[in-house]
Amino acid sequence: GQNIDQPTEMTATEGAIVQINCTYQTSGFNGLFWYQQHAGEAPTFLSYNVLDGLEEKGRFSSFLSRSKGYSYLLLKELQMKDSASYLCAVRDKDYKLSFGAGTTVTVRA
Amino acid sequence: NAGVTQTPKFRVLKTGQSMTLLCAQDMNHEYMYWYRQDPGMGLRLIHYSVGEGTTAKGEVPDGYNVSRLKKQNFLLGLESAAPSQTSVYFCASRPGQGESQPQHFGDGTRLSIL
Numbered sequence: 103g104q105n106i107d108q109p110t111e112m113t114a115t116e117g118a119i120v121q122i123n124c125t126y127q128t129s130g131f132n133g134l135f136w137y138q139q140h141a142g143e144a145p146t147f148l149s150y151n152v153l154d155g156l157e158e159k160g161r162f163s164s165f166l167s168r169s170k171g172y173s174y175l176l177l178k179e180l181q182m183k184d185s186a187s188y189l190c191a192v193r194d195k196d197y198k199l200s201f202g203a204g205t206t207v208t209v210r211a
Numbered sequence: 212n213a214g215v216t217q218t219p220k221f222r223v224l225k226t227g228q229s230m231t232l233l234c235a236q237d238m239n240h241e242y243m244y245w246y247r248q249d250p251g252m253g254l255r256l257i258h259y260s261v262g263e264g265t266t267a268k269g270e271v272p273d274g275y276n277v278s279r280l281k282k283q284n285f286l287l288g289l290e291s292a293a294p295s296q297t298s299v300y301f302c303a304s305r306p307g308q309g310e311s312q313p314q315h316f317g318d319g320t321r322l323s324i325l
Contacts, residue, residue, distance in 0.1 A: 106253075135313055144301065145254070147313035189253065197242060197261075197305070198269065199314060203253040 104128045104192050104200035113208045114180055122175045122205045124190035135199065136164050136175045137189040145189055149175065177207070185209045213237055215317035217302050223323045224292045232287040232320050234302030241307030243285040244269075244314060245277060247298040254301065260285055262307070292324045 105127040114120040126134070133152040137145035151157055151166035151173060163176040177184055187204040194200070215236045224230060234243065241262050246254040256269030260279040274296060276288045285304075289296060299321050303314040 110251075133310065137313075144316040144318050146316070150311050150313060152310065191254075198244075198256060198259060199254075200256075200270075201246075201254040203251055 104194070106190055106192055106200060106202035108188075108190050108202040108205045110203070111206045111208070113210060115210050116180055116182060118180050120177045120180060120207060122177070122188050122190075122207070124173045124175070124202055126171050126173075126190070126192045126202075128171065128192050128194070128200075130195040131168060131192065132195050132197070133193040134164075134166055134173050135191045135193065136162075136173075137191060139187045139189060139204065141186070148188075180209050182209050182211065215302055215304055215315050217300075217317035217320050219320060220318065221321045223325065224289075225325055226292060226294060228292050229288070229290050230292065231289075232300055232302075232322075234285045234287070234304075234317060235283055236285075236302075236304040236315075237283065238304065238306075238315070239282070240304035240315075241282075242305045242314075243279065244303040245275070245285065245287045246301045246303065247271065247296075248301060248319075249298050257287065257300075294324045296322065297324045298322060 108124045136148040139145040149164035156165045161178045166173045189204045190202040191199040244259040245257040258277040263282040302317045305314045
């Protein structure tokens with residue numbers, strides 16, 4: 103199984119940068135995903151990492167270190183619309199995802 | 212292109228009642244999943260399917276049954292609803308190939324068991 107940990111809440115100011123950490127213990131690692139979920143809505147895909155290193159997508163970047171069981175999601179130039187829950191999910195060899203409990207990010211003006 | 216559609220969106224049941232949640236996807240995806248989401252616990256996998264006619268148990272399958280008679284549909288059944296099954300249920304699907312392909316989620320079904 104998977105054990106996935108991420109902080110419960112983070113608060114940041116509009117225009118700032120926030121880094122959301124995710125640590126995992128896994129049997130059969132086959133990729134790590136980050137999803138964004140606004141309150142009352144469906145999760146939407148943000149990023150995917152399977153090899154070590156940084157993946158950049160506009161204002162969002164995601165990093166993976168497989169040897170450390172560690173990933174982070176970096177949100178730059180924060181906007182009010184970035185206030186949401188961010189879910190870290192680890193995929194196993196059977197293509198099943200195990201999710202962390204999510205990190206609620208609040209962006210203040 | 213509707214993506215993943217869940218019906219109903221909301222439902223209130225009494226303990227002991229039965230119901231079926233429907234998930235339909237129009238993306239020709241092989242894999243389909245049912246999750247429940249509870250406060251502070253994240254998404255937990257109930258059952259999943261790797262293709263038409265197949266189903267498998269996830270992390271929390273007790274009290275639920277599923278069927279995948281058609282590739283585009285994945286049904287989740289509650290035979291005798293219990294208050295512990297009050298939750299938000301999400302369906303997801305993904306293609307059978309493509310390592311980087313993510314799961315696509317429906318908008319969820321909010322279910323309350325009284």
